[in-house]
Amino acid sequence: MLALEFLDLCCNNLSGEIPKSLEALVYLKYMNFSFNKLSGEIPSGGPFANITSQSFLFNDALCGDSRFIVKPCLTKSTEKSRRKMVLTSLYILLGIGSLLALSVGYAVLRLRKRKKNARQVDVSLVKEHERISYYELEQATEGFNESNLLGSGSFSRVYKGILKDGTLLAAKVFNVQLEGAFKSFDTECEMLRNLRHRNLTKVITSCSNLDFKALVLEYMPNGTLNKWLYSHNLFLNLLQRLDIMIDVASAMDYLHNGYSTPVVHCDLKPSNVLLDQEMVGHVSDFGIAKLLGAGEASFVQTRTIATIGYIAPEYGQDGIVSTSCDVYSFGILIMETFTRMRPSDEIFHGEMSIQRWVSDCFPSGIQKVVDLNLVTLGEEQIDSKMQCLVSIMELALRCTLVKPDARISMKDALSTLKKIRHQLVISCY
Template identity: 55%
Template sequence: MIIIVIAFIFVLRRCKKSRRKLPTDADMSPQGTWRRISYLELQRATDGFSQRNLLGIGSFGAVYKGRLSDETTVAVKVSYQQSEGELKSFDIECELLRSIRHRNLIKIISSCSNHDFKALILEYMPNGSLEKCLYSGNCFLDILHRLNIMIDVASALEYLHFGYSIPIIHCDLKPNNVLLDESMIAHLSDFGISKLLGDEESMMQTETLATIGYMAPEYGREGKVSRKSDVYSYGIMLMETFTRKKPTDEIFAGELSLGHWVNNALQRSVMDVVDRNLLSSDDRSISAKEECMSSILNLAMDCTMDVAEKRIDMKTVVSKLVKIREAKLAN
């Protein structure tokens, strides 16, 4: 009798195993392929976190360029535990990057953590940030380059908002958080203050504020974040990308904002606000450019409506930008 019971249990377990869902590419965590990287190896990779390898400094730490022992070039994002907020930010970013995967999101290679040191090891982006390319004299982005980059960012946001099991709100969209690889493909980065919406939530409250100039009105006033607050920030970034004006520039004081400035130009001549680097005196395709710029900046206005419910969503943004690109390529 005992033998029969044992045999029955064995068969039952085998049946349960056979019914389990096999892991797909989307289900498998990148953590399974991580290599272990020690603090000592990171020190060697970055020459002791030297200034010459410093790529940038953010609100929660510094980023260094490094070369691992296998010759892989990486970006090492260091977060020192100086406050509870920094610790929480690191944990949020680490957990999110372990779970999400999309061609336009920055990829995590590994992490390193001890009692007073935390670092994310990320893929290295040799062309730096969109902000650097927009405002550097060493880099020129034409209309198509900028359009492709903004489609990449919109695609990443569409995935975060609709393509993952739980909607993810980035909360800090800006050109400095858009990184460009060797092929100028854009990758959205910096998920330190990102939020996860619950199953029934369309909006949530937070005390963490993002970058001034890019925050949606309801985010800045009441700390309310949603997919539509990301859409607003994206719209501001879309304007900045094609006007080369920051929302915090001195000309935008009092009631004049980047959005109002662009909207006024759309009523008169949109080319008055377009980045001068995109124009030339002998430009034979000026009418086609004007039509393209008008379509892009009108879309940006649809993203930045004051009332969140009136803003379009990222699925619509991607669809419209792809159509604008197709029209641009046809001219």
């Protein structure tokens, strides 16, 4: 037992405290207690000195050192003070409770009918947090059949699945044979454990052991933005594309400014923008995202593994990651969305990039670069639509300036897009 090197207890519905005796396992190189119901203090000695918060994900009752991103443990004096406060509060609440009892009873009677109608919704919310086994995922995806493949990335493949109760899901299965796949899985879990925004892809649960790693995601019936841009039988009009860019900007503004510490996505592109039933955009794939911790610089340096064509110059050349990198990628995404040209297309080589192409034609020759399907010659609103496209491309160019400090912020980009949309709706709809 003392020679144990790997300990993976993930997703076993375990409860209780982590034994302090595990500190004696000096040869332990890997441990994972994620997705259980553990409580109490996380040991800090022995092998625990070298592990990160990713080993304790989704155990809300754990406490300990701040580096594990859990709540601090209560001291005895704190517990005594807290007990006194609880008793005082209890007396007050009992008095208030007696006055509210009749009104609550009446409200319960009124709500009983509503609850009956909403029972199906309540059940689905509970199911979102249930653990799922490898067998269930295998059955849901018909053995991870290629016919159910929705897409693939550097470390994973995404399959459409249907559970026995008819629930649709998207299973993101990581290729554990690839170097970096474990880190990508852990990073995505870490990033999404506390992130909550309507324009971020929702992770429902996970399935994890030493040989298999998968995230169960909310299914997006309309697929990716990439599919809608380049499929011959699909089309997005000007307002739809603008709305999707606003959705993406809203998600990115939340990541940069709405969370306790800034999150840099690092790989923003059309295939990582998913569309739900209502064509609302959701940013997905946090496998290489970076968290700029409190007290750190506004950037970090790392190995470049993002997608060529969308990478900011400072990221591609020096591996420097900041929120400005996402702004640059967002600018390229805007250009691609409204020109329907990939930054990797053959015409872009040498010094000619999609950014240079748009810049050379801006503003008087903007009709040479935008998707011709967005406007119709002779239509009544052509001038208003062209002015809208000029404003959109102006924003895209501000996002893709070479110097990171000169780029617009995501918050200002979102505000600008909303103003452009308002003007478009007034003029054309």
